Amino acid sequence: MGLEKYISDVVTLDWDQHVVYEKLSTFKTFEALFSPENIEKVKSQVKDAPDFKIEDFEATDDTCSFKVGSMGRTGLQIVNREPSKEIKMTGNGTVPFKFTFWIQVLPVTSTTSKVRLTVHADMNMMMKMMVGKKLKSGINQLANGLQQIPFGNL
Template identity: 45%
Template structure:
């Protein structure tokens, strides 16, 4: 298996860097957002992926993906206001490390970029490689528009 790197486009979030970091570094915030309808939207856009049983705490989340098993994601490092590092575990056919990088542009704007390192077999890469690239950009756009508070 080889590690493949996917980097999102840089997005501008219309919030202070600390607010963005504090929100994204707590999976309980994402649980509230995902359970308010985002999971259903994902299922409609990608019918072959059905996500159920989403649960989270501050540092981790887990959910079932039909046909693939239970996915677990854990925040393994927080560098205050700059970087959040996330790693996967569980029953997925791939493992990944994911970084959310934040850079202030003004007092009320933050640049955000996502980097995904995925360990994929050649067959999995051929099947989902382009979808992962699209997915990283789509996730960056989604995170940009979260209801930061």
């Protein structure tokens, strides 16, 4: 097993740091966002959006679970919050490797912020070969997708 690190590009959001953090620091925010009709709407608006299908999204403030295509049910759990700056989460044990996922939010101005995503994944060589490229491109797609979220309307 080896620890792999995937870091997104830094993206600028047209939302205040506190608003972004408030919305991203609870999974309950995403229940409406991951409804089937909203997923299709996002896919049609985001250039190069990955073709994914999230179903049966369920959430509490600290945990969420969902089905992704043929992968089956999986989930996340928030393990640490640093108010207005960072959210740290991990898998709920249904992913075949251990990982930690960070969302870092920093202020730029009083109305804009920067976000960077980081994944640390403990994977064997076979798993790295299977999912490494997808994680590398997926983390940037996710960061770019954050720019499309209407944080003020969630």
